Amino acid sequence: MFTGIIEELGEIVAIETLPDAARYTVRGPVVTEDAVHGASIAVNGVCLTVVDETGSAELKGGQFTADVMAESLVRSSLGDLRPGDRVNLERPMVANGRFGGHIVQGHVDGTGTVLGRTPAEHWELVRISLPAGLARYVVEKGSITVDGISLTVSALTDGAEPDFTVSLIPGTLAQTTLGFKQPGARVNLEVDVIAKYTEKLLGRAAAVTETAEPVLETEATR
Known part of the structure; x- marks a missing residue:
């Protein structure tokens, strides 16, 4: 599990195309400090598993390799x-760590497109399109993950073509891909998993209530 606090801007070193998959080699000196074969690292918000074909226990050279299956290539912007290209990198949160952002699984729900950027004196507003199927999980002042970054929704537009706006502080602009992605660029989106669980549980409870057989009134139930 991640929290959406980016540790460093990494770089795609190489991409090998495989049948129904791809193998990415990524440079990230910080996230590979303690990475081993089988470790998880989020790349632009996509949780990937480190593979090391040499069989060595520890990674060397500040780089790691990960296999990306077709599902991830289709659902995310990794393709x-x-x-x-520069990418946002984050290691999973340790059990005794702090939640700097919010609960992030590294399971991308879909992609959005940067629609516009509005600079201000101390921050910048970035407006991003939102797939209609995900709009119900996004609320103003709620959390959303954009390219692996935990952000607060500062404005939300509903309708046939929904979008949302996030406010980026100088640190986020300098240390993540949202500092330089321009209108037209695709970004990975992960909505709040708590909202999805809540919807499913409430829907199931409603279905049970609707299909429940009526209770026959007897002397014992009066």
Whole structure:
């Protein structure tokens, strides 16, 4: 599990195309400090598993390799990446760590498109399109993950083509991909998993109530 606090901007070193998958080599000196074969690292919000074909217990050279299956390539923007592109990197939160952001699984729900950027003196507003199927999970002042970054929704537009706006502080602009992604760029979106669980549980409870057989009134139940 992640919290959406980016540890470093990494770089795509190489991409190998495989049948129904791809193998990415990523440079990230910080996130590979304690990474081993089988470890998880979020790349632009997608949880990937480190693979080391050499069989060594520890990674060397500040790089790691991960296999990306077709499902992840289709559902996320990882398929848009090319060698030399910068990416947001985060290791999973340790059990005794603090939640700097919010609960992030690294399971991308869909992608949005940067629609516009409005600079201000001390921050910048970025407006992003939102797939209609995900709009019900997003609320103003709630949390959303954009390219692996935990952000607060500062404005929300509902309707046939929903979108949302986030306010980025200088640190986020300098240390993540949202500092340089321009209108037209695709970004990975992960909505709050608590909202999805709540919807399913409430829907199931309602279905049970609707299908429940009526209780026959007897002397014992009066």
